[in-house]
Amino acid sequence: ETGVTQSPTHLIKTRGQQVTLRCSSQSGHNTVSWYQQALGQGPQFIFQYYREEENGRGNFPPRFSGLQFPNYSSELNVNALELDDSALYLCASSSHTLQSTGELFFGEGSRLTVL
């Protein structure tokens, strides 16, 4: 069974640039959620994708957008990067039937630094 994989693991961008982060979900999982974890904080929910559509969104501006592909992999795109976007971005996969129990399977994250 393959776990959740994310790429890249680290990246550095400058203010105003755009970034794309990628996630492959765990085998058998059809739902992907993205979280932002600032240093010393808990993960904050960005949005969730199910069946290639956004299934729910947290308190993040529209410059945070995403996609889910037919193979359930996903992308997180952030436009017009700001310094406060520096964080660990976590992808979590789950089976839709398990989502109600809160069982999320996380990748190791992509650490974004915005200069």
Place this chain on the structure above:
Amino acid sequence: QKEVEQDPGPLSVPEGAIVSLNCTYSNSAFQYFMWYRQYSRKGPELLMYTYSSGNKEDGRFTAQVDKSSKYISLFIRDSQPSDSATYLCAMMTGGFKTIFGAGTRLFVKA
């Protein structure tokens, strides 16, 4: 006021001690309560989840939920240096969004 409050620590204990980690919450609609463990430079991993008030035990770990007080706890018995990590409480209303606490950093000294 945050929906979920968790003391960030750090909490330092000697090996073999009993550890108590706690969270309070304000949203009475939360139905599912989880504890995740996050090692440095890793993603969180689910340790335990509970649905109702009461205790749930799994090996050295016991999760406790008191809905009347809006208070949850995680107890670790016979703590080991390998338990050193950040422990995140998390809660759901049953929808798609999991709310996490800030995490408590735990250090278990050999």
